Amino acid sequence: MKKDINIIGISCYYHDSAAALIQNGTVLSAIQEERLSRIKHDSSFPINSIKEILRINKLNLSDIDHIVFYEKPFIKFERLMDTYVSFAPRGIRSYLKSMPLWISEKLFQKKNMINQLNSIEKIKNIEKKIKFSEHHFSHAASAFYPSPFKEALILTIDGVGEKVTTSVAIGRGSDIKITKEIHFPHSLGLLYSSFTHFLGFKVNDGEYKVMGLAPYGKSLYKDLIYKKLIDLKEDGSFRLRMNYFEFATDLKMIGKKFENLFGSNIRKSNEKINQFHMDIAASIQDVLEEIILKLIMNLKKNYPKLNNLCLAGGVALNCVANGKIHKSKIFENVWIQPASGDAGGSIGAGLAYWYKNYSKDYEDDKKKNYFDPRLGTEYSNEKIENVLKKFNAKYRYLKDSELIRETAHLLSEKKVIGWFQDKMEFGPRALGSRSIIADPRDQFMQKKINMKIKYREGFRPFAPIVLEDYVKKFFDIETISPYMLLVGQVKGCEEQKGNLDKFIGFEKLKNIKSLIPAVTHVNYSARIQTVSQSQNKKIYSLIQEFHKITKIPILVNTSFNIKDEPIVESPENAFKCFMGSGLDYMVCGNFLLKKNEQYND
Amino acid sequence: MRYFKRLLKKIFKYIQPVGRFIGRFLSPLSLLLVYFFIVIPTGIFLKLLNKDALNIKISKKKNTYWISRKEEPNFEEQF
Numbered sequence: 243m244k245k246d247i248n249i250i251g252i253s254c255y256y257h258d259s260a261a262a263l264i265q266n267g268t269v270l271s272a273i274q275e276e277r278l279s280r281i282k283h284d285s286s287f288p289i290n291s292i293k294e295i296l297r298i299n300k301l302n303l304s305d306i307d308h309i310v311f312y313e314k315p316f317i318k319f320e321r322l323m324d325t326y327v328s329f330a331p332r333g334i335r336s337y338l339k340s341m342p343l344w345i346s347e348k349l350f351q352k353k354n355m356i357n358q359l360n361s362i363e364k365i366k367n368i369e370k371k372i373k374f375s376e377h378h379f380s381h382a383a384s385a386f387y388p389s390p391f392k393e394a395l396i397l398t399i400d401g402v403g404e405k406v407t408t409s410v411a412i413g414r415g416s417d418i419k420i421t422k423e424i425h426f427p428h429s430l431g432l433l434y435s436s437f438t439h440f441l442g443f444k445v446n447d448g449e450y451k452v453m454g455l456a457p458y459g460k461s462l463y464k465d466l467i468y469k470k471l472i473d474l475k476e477d478g479s480f481r482l483r484m485n486y487f488e489f490a491t492d493l494k495m496i497g498k499k500f501e502n503l504f505g506s507n508i509r510k511s512n513e514k515i516n517q518f519h520m521d522i523a524a525s526i527q528d529v530l531e532e533i534i535l536k537l538i539m540n541l542k543k544n545y546p547k548l549n550n551l552c553l554a555g556g557v558a559l560n561c562v563a564n565g566k567i568h569k570s571k572i573f574e575n576v577w578i579q580p581a582s583g584d585a586g587g588s589i590g591a592g593l594a595y596w597y598k599n600y601s602k603d604y605e606d607d608k609k610k611n612y613f614d615p616r617l618g619t620e621y622s623n624e625k626i627e628n629v630l631k632k633f634n635a636k637y638r639y640l641k642d643s644e645l646i647r648e649t650a651h652l653l654s655e656k657k658v659i660g661w662f663q664d665k666m667e668f669g670p671r672a673l674g675s676r677s678i679i680a681d682p683r684d685q686f687m688q689k690k691i692n693m694k695i696k697y698r699e700g701f702r703p704f705a706p707i708v709l710e711d712y713v714k715k716f717f718d719i720e721t722i723s724p725y726m727l728l729v730g731q732v733k734g735c736e737e738q739k740g741n742l743d744k745f746i747g748f749e750k751l752k753n754i755k756s757l758i759p760a761v762t763h764v765n766y767s768a769r770i771q772t773v774s775q776s777q778n779k780k781i782y783s784l785i786q787e788f789h790k791i792t793k794i795p796i797l798v799n800t801s802f803n804i805k806d807e808p809i810v811e812s813p814e815n816a817f818k819c820f821m822g823s824g825l826d827y828m829v830c831g832n833f834l835l836k837k838n839e840q841y842n843d
Numbered sequence: 844m845r846y847f848k849r850l851l852k853k854i855f856k857y858i859q860p861v862g863r864f865i866g867r868f869l870s871p872l873s874l875l876l877v878y879f880f881i882v883i884p885t886g887i888f889l890k891l892l893n894k895d896a897l898n899i900k901i902s903k904k905k906n907t908y909w910i911s912r913k914e915e916p917n918f919e920e921q922f
């Protein structure tokens with residue numbers, strides 16, 4: 243028997259750090275550090291994730307053959323210096339702020355990583371085991387190797403990684419070749435983030451809010467954006483007109499010139515969102531979709547024989563754009579890495595290294611039809627019960643079939659339930675392992691969950707999770723969407739369109755007429771997750787049971803957390819979130835907990 | 844290119860400890876000096892040469908902004 247080759251992929255020091263274990267070319271585990279450290283978007287070295295991954299797989303650090311970092315620190319530094327030189331004397335403030343950090347710390351990331359790893363276990367020559375991938379190569383690898391395709395075009399789009407913001411690569415078998423790139427500062431990710439900032443949301447976090455706001459507005463500023471902010475070539479390649487942006491030189495994204503262009507100041511986070519903001523969101527979303535479609539259309543022209551497209555990079559989390567890519571049918575098949583942000587770079591870095599150096603020694607085909615994103619820790623009923631006992635919780639143990647039946651009934655009675663099962667998902671979405679689930683038929687469900695559980699004012703509906711067999715009956719998408727990365731239209735609402743025009747702003751969401759209003763957006767779209775029996779047996783059976791009662795094979799699925807907290811990871815996290823929020827019930831493994839039975843004595 | 848990289852690697856090996864030392868004690872003042880005597884002049888110099896290191900300029904003549912790439916990524920170096 244061949245010795246196992248174990249590789250740990252790491253992404254950190256910028257945003258959303260994570261670690262992944264790749265054994266003989268297969269991703270066995272992957273965890274985002276924030277879930278363990280409980281610091282949202284934690285970007286520090288993923289020490290907890292590495293320890294946990296080793297523990298889950300019963301490995302020591304000395305069993306690991308290579309540790310692959312997802313990007314190259316020195317190229318990033320070079321880009322920074324190029325930027326300061328090119329823009330000088332603009333940028334002095336940013337220079338003074340970031341230089342000390344680079345000189346004292348960031349240039350020595352390798353040393354820092356060695357120190358961190360040494361704190362887990364001292365290993366001789368560990369520095370020889372540390373490798374460095376490239377940012378967009380990591381993204382590309384994370385999109386191609388886990389995809390079901392043997393051959394595909396790979397497009398990665400994000401804010402910036404080292405120097406690159408956009409890359410095109412060809413994946414064939416075990417090989418990925420990058421063919422072309424667009425470099426910093428010209429970036430669709432940073433363009434979108436500039437608008438995120440302009441609309442008063444947090445950069446690298448609020449982008450999905452811009453996307454959710456867009457359906458309320460009209461794309462009135464599209465022409466202005468094309469005219470002033472971006473130069474778009476026929477083939478979809480682009481450059482930003484940098485005199486309108488500050489991100490290259492300052493600590494902020496945009497400044498006065500951008501504000502003047504649209505005749506409005508940056509929205510303060512407590513300022514009311516009005517129609518102008520909605521129109522801005524609609525415009526930038528429109529522009530983003532158009533450019534991506536143009537890019538893809540031209541790539542297809544360049545590579546007419548390729549029928550498969552893989553996507554990754556932060557911008558690939560824009561599920562509205564993804565929905566349009568699918569619908570356009572420019573490429574017959576599309577696969578998007580569910581952890582398309584930088585956390586997913588950990589998977590990509592490890593896979594890239596394995597395929598480059600070892601794949602030839604392995605005859606068997608690593609391609610699978612389905613990439614299971616449940617790559618975190620699993621908690622047995624025994625472990626869960628210990629935690630519940632520790633908290634003096636009142637709970638009932640139910641057999642699988644009883645658990646499904648009772649939970650489905652509670653859901654049909656409009657109870658909101660925290661659902662904790664199996665291994666945790668990797669990536670920004672809860673896909674049925676750490677989810678809050680509810681009845682989508684309830685007009686007030688969206689408001690109820692937002693007010694009682696998530697503690698936010700929501701202008702976005704929740705996402706539906708639908709049985710794969712019924713997706714075409716309820717939505718207009720032609721494909722499965724197991725990672726909640728596609729937006730499609732809710733069927734049967736065609737006549738309703740236009741009816742919402744008489745309502746202003748956020749009033750629209752409260753007046754939706756649909757069979758499933760809690761998951762229907764104001765333009766009658768929905769961010770769809772499909773599920774099959776083989777993908778997730780438990781939630782599949784639950785929805786099946788709910789279907790029997792209600793004739794609706796769909797549930798509301800939102801992440802199990804409250805505002806500004808990472809998604810719950812452990813039974814402890816789950817119990818605390820359950821008690822600290824307005825959840826009616828929690829199902830944790832085979833245990834059912836009712837809120838108003840807790841702490842009654 | 845290869846040679847250049849090896850050279851860079853050597854240089855980095857030597858300046859790393861120095862950089863660490865400097866980094867700890869470098870005052871904002873000396874950073875400012877570097878900015879005014881190195882960063883800005885280099886910027887002006889590049890401008891005089893009409894070099895656009897970051898490719899910032901919008902170009903009517905170009906019909907694409909794609910930069911083609913042949914180089915394969917290496918995994919050994921930090922650059």
Ligand SMILES: [Fe+2]
Nearest residue numbers: 400403556584
């Ligand atoms: Fe990225």
